[in-house]
Amino acid sequence: MSEPLLRVVNLEKKFPIQRGLLKRTVGQIHAVDGISFEIAEGETLGLVGESGCGKSTTARLILRLLDPTNGEIYFNGKEIHTLSREEIRKERKNMQIVFQDPYASLNPRMTVRQIVAEPLIVHGLAKDDSDPAVDEMIELCGLSREFGNRYPHEFSGGQRQRVGIARALVTRPKLVVLDEPVSALDVSVQAQILNLLDDLRAQFGFSYLFVAHDLSVVSHISSRVAVMYLGKIVEIGTREEIFENPKHPYTKALISAVPLANPKQERVRKASRIVLTGDVPSPANPPSGCRFRTRCWKAQDVCSTSEPQLLTIGKSQVACHFPEK
Ligand SMILES: Nc1ncnc2c1ncn2[C@@H]1O[C@H](COP(=O)(O)OP(=O)(O)OP(=O)(O)O)[C@@H](O)[C@H]1O
Ligand code: SF4
Numbered sequence: 001m002s003e004p005l006l007r008v009v010n011l012e013k014k015f016p017i018q019r020g021l022l023k024r025t026v027g028q029i030h031a032v033d034g035i036s037f038e039i040a041e042g043e044t045l046g047l048v049g050e051s052g053c054g055k056s057t058t059a060r061l062i063l064r065l066l067d068p069t070n071g072e073i074y075f076n077g078k079e080i081h082t083l084s085r086e087e088i089r090k091e092r093k094n095m096q097i098v099f100q101d102p103y104a105s106l107n108p109r110m111t112v113r114q115i116v117a118e119p120l121i122v123h124g125l126a127k128d129d130s131d132p133a134v135d136e137m138i139e140l141c142g143l144s145r146e147f148g149n150r151y152p153h154e155f156s157g158g159q160r161q162r163v164g165i166a167r168a169l170v171t172r173p174k175l176v177v178l179d180e181p182v183s184a185l186d187v188s189v190q191a192q193i194l195n196l197l198d199d200l201r202a203q204f205g206f207s208y209l210f211v212a213h214d215l216s217v218v219s220h221i222s223s224r225v226a227v228m229y230l231g232k233i234v235e236i237g238t239r240e241e242i243f244e245n246p247k248h249p250y251t252k253a254l255i256s257a258v259p260l261a262n263p264k265q266e267r268v269r270k271a272s273r274i275v276l277t278g279d280v281p282s283p284a285n286p287p288s289g290c291r292f293r294t295r296c297w298k299a300q301d302v303c304s305t306s307e308p309q310l311l312t313i314g315k316s317q318v319a320c321h322f323p324e325k
């Protein structure tokens with residue numbers, strides 16, 4: 001079997017909790033706690049879960065914008081986790097990131113053309129921003145080339161996110177990590193950006209890791225979906241399997257919250273909706289055994305003493321002692 005484009009093995013990130021003037025370490029936040037997954041060439045993996053479950057930390061670890069506490073990252077035939085700063089900078093030509101906030105992530109003092117050209121110049125692929133690849137990418141992202149001379153503040157949120165996408169794709173990377181790229185946008189604009197991303201992937205064969213807190217967003221764009229809870233992946237499978245045959249109680253609850261377009265189906269579904277109660281526990285002190293047990297309606301004694309492992313059940317991998325059949 002050929003090696004996937006990205007392979008993450010037991011990836012872990014702990015942040016120290018520091019107190020007082022001397023910044024004494026008094027504990028640790030288990031932001032990402034031993035996750036493994038793969039992304040094949042040309043594939044989109046959706047990564048979903050509630051706020052604080054470790055999605056952005058995972059995204060940043062893969063690009064080594066953060067250093068892992070433990071674990072391995074293999075990308076494009078290289079061991080990313082052992083590369084030096086200089087080597088990782090070179091590899092970023094092949095792995096780029098788009099952030100949630102198109103306002104904060106673009107330099108307000110640079111024109112759109114300068115913003116999009118920068119990665120090409122940094123990687124020695126263009127001399128300056130007059131390179132034809134710059135305007136070509138601006139147009140591929142649905143903006144007119146005249147916009148190239150203007151500044152980010154002159155644009156709407158959706159247009160700014162198109163600039164962020166053009167900047168990420170201009171080096172023609174193999175992998176693009178999209179960290180909630182449409183969460184800050186109006187629903188109508190969200191659909192346009194999702195369509196643009198999917199068209200560009202089909203045209204150029206990019207692979208995406210698409211991070212979202214909402215399953216309905218990833219349902220359109222992902223071929224596989226990974227569900228994350230408190231630093232762990234609790235279920236991973238094809239989009240069809242996750243949506244039509246969810247096996248982990250948490251996945252079931254997330255799917256139950258996705259609104260249905262058909263009003264009749266939506267009324268029927270509302271009556272049986274699973275509403276998650278209680279807060280997400282602190283990642284500084286996660287529950288023993290299964291981390292979801294404090295909110296799980298199926299929890300039994302074994303769930304507090306034994307941590308469920310991610311096992312293959314049917315066509316998915318699920319971490320639950322009592323998965324749905
Ligand atoms: N630099 C940091 N220092 C300390 N704790 C951090 C740091 N970055 C993230 N965390 C903590 O790690 C946990 C995971 O955060 P992360 O941003 O990865 O979550 P997320 O799933 O992306 O959430 P959101 O949906 O709100 O963006 C959170 O408890 C967060 O407070
Ligand atoms: S292991 Fe137990 S607590 Fe955890 S999801 Fe499954 S049934 Fe619920």
Ligand SMILES: [Mg+2]
Pocket residue numbers: 055056057
């Ligand atoms: Mg985040």
